[in-house]
Amino acid sequence: xxxxxxxxxxxxxxxxxxxxxxxxxxxxxxxxxxxxxxxxxxxxxxxxxxxxxxxxxxxxxxxxxxxxxxxxxxxxxxxxxxxxxxxxxxxxxxxxxxxxxxxxxxxxxxxxxxxxxxxxxxxxxxxxxxxxxxxxxxxxxxxxxxxxxxxxxxxxxxxxxxxxxxxxxxxxxxxxxxxxxxxxxxxxxxxxxxxxxxxxxxxxxxxxxxxxxxxxxxxxxxxxxxxxxxxxxxxxxxxxxxxxxxxxxxxxxxxxxxxxxxxxxxxxxxxxxxxxxxxxxxxxxxxxxxxxxxxxxxxxxxxxxxxxxxxxxxxxxxxxxxxxxxxxxxxxxxxxxxxxxxxxxxxxxxxxxxxxxxxxxxxxxxxxxxxxxxxxxxxxxxxxxxxxxxxxxxxxxxxxxxxxxxxxxxxxxxxxxxxxxxxxx
Numbered sequence: 001x002x003x004x005x006x007x008x009x010x011x012x013x014x015x016x017x018x019x020x021x022x023x024x025x026x027x028x029x030x031x032x033x034x035x036x037x038x039x040x041x042x043x044x045x046x047x048x049x050x051x052x053x054x055x056x057x058x059x060x061x062x063x064x065x066x067x068x069x070x071x072x073x074x075x076x077x078x079x080x081x082x083x084x085x086x087x088x089x090x091x092x093x094x095x096x097x098x099x100x101x102x103x104x105x106x107x108x109x110x111x112x113x114x115x116x117x118x119x120x121x122x123x124x125x126x127x128x129x130x131x132x133x134x135x136x137x138x139x140x141x142x143x144x145x146x147x148x149x150x151x152x153x154x155x156x157x158x159x160x161x162x163x164x165x166x167x168x169x170x171x172x173x174x175x176x177x178x179x180x181x182x183x184x185x186x187x188x189x190x191x192x193x194x195x196x197x198x199x200x201x202x203x204x205x206x207x208x209x210x211x212x213x214x215x216x217x218x219x220x221x222x223x224x225x226x227x228x229x230x231x232x233x234x235x236x237x238x239x240x241x242x243x244x245x246x247x248x249x250x251x252x253x254x255x256x257x258x259x260x261x262x263x264x265x266x267x268x269x270x271x272x273x274x275x276x277x278x279x280x281x282x283x284x285x286x287x288x289x290x291x292x293x294x295x296x297x298x299x300x301x302x303x304x305x306x307x308x309x310x311x312x313x314x315x316x317x318x319x320x321x322x323x324x325x326x327x328x329x330x331x332x333x334x335x336x337x338x339x340x341x342x343x344x345x346x347x348x349x350x351x352x353x354x355x356x357x358x359x360x361x362x363x364x365x366x367x368x369x370x371x372x373x374x375x376x377x378x379x380x381x382x383x384x385x386x387x388x389x390x391x392x393x394x395x396x397x398x399x400x401x402x403x404x405x406x407x408x409x410x411x412x413x414x415x416x417x418x419x420x421x422x423x424x425x
Contacts, residue, residue: 280297
């Protein structure tokens with residue numbers, strides 16, 4: 001940090017909610033350039049070996065970020081990885097030229113990794129051989145500390161007093177070569193990440209929440225990769241309009257055909273065919289390509305060959321035997337939707353209402369979002385199938401079985417015991 005940067009970081013710590021201390025009235029300082037300039041992009045094994053050695057010799061936490069090409073390319077792979085560590089400076093690595101970063105992951109694996117919204121970047125980092133053993137998530141830290149705005153730009157501004165440019169967050173990071181303004185933006189994303197981490201750690205410690213945060217970070221680091229989503233076609237935007245099973249089959253066939261084409265062409269599925277077009281085809285069940293072409297999303301710019309491939313998917317759905325058509329909704333693995341509780345089990349509905357009120361009040365007192373205090377699904381499961389006697393030990397056992405961390409169990413158990421008891425009296 002320059003002297004000016006150190007001074008600003010020392011004097012502009014903001015309180016949760018974004019209100020500055022009374023003696024700080026200055027506007028945020030624009031952060032326009034990385035302190036060592038834009039680092040060269042590492043795109044071959046020789047350059048990578050030098051970076052591995054430099055980061056292995058560095059000290060302290062490692063700031064890590066990754067850029068994807070969501071909306072442009074198929075999947076969520078990383079197209080740029082940014083790191084910064086004391087003694088090593090910043091680096092930008094091209095995972096296209098260096099697809100295996102396991103040596104770098106091993107070199108910094110024992111250090112604490114500092115990420116913002118870690119769960120977004122960890123899957124794509126894992127694909128290229130980088131998995132932390134310890135981490136600090138600055139976004140989650142901000143949530144636990146009670147900050148109203150927890151995006152990286154907002155956190156850097158509210159906590160450190162700097163303004164980050166965010167104009168390149170949604171660009172196509174698969175572009176080669178990457179323009180200098182994009183590289184500057186990427187390098188700045190890790191420029192102050194460790195400084196932000198240190199300030200948030202101090203704030204969490206001041207609020208008595210540092211151990212809570214450590215438990216959350218440990219849970220993220222230890223979590224296994226998410227399993228493949230079951231029936232991903234059901235998440236098609238506008239799916240709520242599709243009521244009949246035959247129409248659902250059309251959505252499934254079109255979604256599957258689109259996904260295969262998108263994967264083969266390495267483009268975002270939405271660039272192949274929009275969700276709105278899929279839903280229109282399902283609702284109208286066109287009998288031929290000519291009728292399909294008249295629907296929104298299948299306009300005159302689509303070739304005859306493309307129309308025929310989509311019509312073939314509709315025809316496949318028409319030919320599916322009735323007993324093989326998809327069922328409405330997905331098989332429930334837990335409680336029914338809360339809106340159905342009043343009819344199915346009014347007593348359970350009363351328990352849920354009381355529990356939600358108790359959790360909301362506690363979250364407000366602790367100045368954190370309810371979903372970070374305790375997962376809403378965990379509360380629903382507890383209220384749908386509560387222990388016979390809602391004692392503190394019994395409630396704590398249920399919460400733990402559903403994945404609640406020790407600090408969460410300690411905080412919410414008394415409130416939930418009271419809510420369950422009062423709702424059943």
